[in-house]
Amino acid sequence: MGVAEALSIKSEADELISSYVHCLDDDRIEEWPEFFTEDGVYKIVGRDNVDRNLPIATMSCHGKGMMKDRVNAIRNASVYSPRYLRHLVGSVQVVGQEGESHLVQANFVVFQTLQDEETKVFMAGKYRSKIVFVDGSPKFQEKIVIYDSLQIPGLLVIPL
């Protein structure tokens, strides 16, 4: 891959991740599945389980259908108190390529603000993504959210 192409991938990945976190933070979660390919995989996993090679995921969606179901549950089924989330994403790094997909990683921190409480760090971790281009637009074929904050404060409702 030439330098120009590499920079272009990095820039596309950066834009995708940036749009993704604004979508979540702006509470437009209905749009969240659209960042993925039809059969895209989304998982939130604890770093301890990754280190010990154990398969359980705190949240997992295989395909957009399950993502839409998660959104529907958040809006219409689950009971939780109102909250704001705010993502900060570190510098995006393209670390390799597997066939058509680009392997991309970035650190993140999420702050959570509950009503009547001060803002607290909710979670720190890393995004490990496989990004592909569908009709020229970048999409997540896979997005694994690996979290360091193993003691989750209260609830994890909204995807990270």
Place this chain on the structure above:
Amino acid sequence: MATTQQPAAHIERLWPKEGISRIPYWIYTDPAVYDLEQQKIFQGPAWNYVGLEAEIPKPGDFKATFIGDIPVVVTRTLDGSLKAFVNKCAHRGALVCREHFGNAKDFTCIYHQWRYDLSGKLLAVPFRRGVPEGDIRVGGMPDDFQMAEHRMQALKVEAVNGVVFASFDHGMTPFREYLGELMMYYFERVFDGRPLRSLGRMSQKIAGNWKLMAENIKDPYHASLLHVFLVTFGLFRADQKSKVEMDETGRHAVLVSRKGEQKASEGTSDIARLKSDYVLHDPSLLNRRKEFKDENTVVMQTLFPGLIIQQQTNTLAMRQILPKGPHHFDLVWDFFGYADDDEEMAGFRLKQANLMGPAGLVSIDDVEALEMCHKGFREHPEEAAVLEMGGRDSRNENHMVTESAIRGFYKYYREIMGWA
């Protein structure tokens, strides 16, 4: 090791005269009650869940966890036997084992490097004989210092079909007797001796008293009302065939139910949250396979004091309740399957885990409810909960519209805490 138990703090409080149909809110918030619980319950005559054998399969494997709020370590020693001890150096009280899981030959305290074997027995004390100075040695431990008198406090251990329990009480009755015949039947329904496979853990910090979590799984009344997901898809609902059963003391319980359909019935008219038009884009979340000898699809068992054994369709987990002061507890979920699960079954377990845990489509609701209750307790510690659903006693019932098992828990709790 010589330990002197302090006499239990005297608590100048009286239980409401109605008995177990009232739960005073101060039992959730008073630090003196919390301290007494640690002593009388967690460090008392109880079998506390500490892990699955599958988590520490090899000699030298260890797991650091808690009994109540006391750090403990469970190990597999070189001869394959299981040991457990309090994670505290016999010298100055420092925490010795600082990793959750690992494999070790021995344990060494970082401070003065007292070294212990895998059972917590003291092996070596640096400079025990002092240092040479000319012809003599200076410093060191007194000549009559006995290594054998100083060790990390040993706990009694019993492994039952792959599940490891430990107790501070070395006179503890065998686990089978602690559970009683009926509770043992349900325990062995899941733990029938087949080797288990650990699938990993999740953990969350909840702003409430630990007893709220135990009560939640003894309370089928809420499940039909709070959980849209359960009731809508018939995973657990008041109009389904179900029962609530306890051991003779009331301290352990099970909620048992069979899956129903996504439809309204006469029995569901009070369930405001049943949504018959709720559809899943991907219904594979509800795919399941029958795997137990009966037709029950949910068996949630609570073992005193702090263990919940979860079987919801094919998702299996141990939920360990770890108190962290009166106002918080950690809930640790150890998910597991069986070593011989085929790929399809392993897939069901992992997918259905979406229902449970800190992000669970069902369990999210409970945490919110518990935290709201605890807020109320802190503001009004002199008031009491009214638990009269299904009567005022603690009988086994063949329906879900009852708080009988919560009353059973408090029947035993009052005895052991001295309010009977």
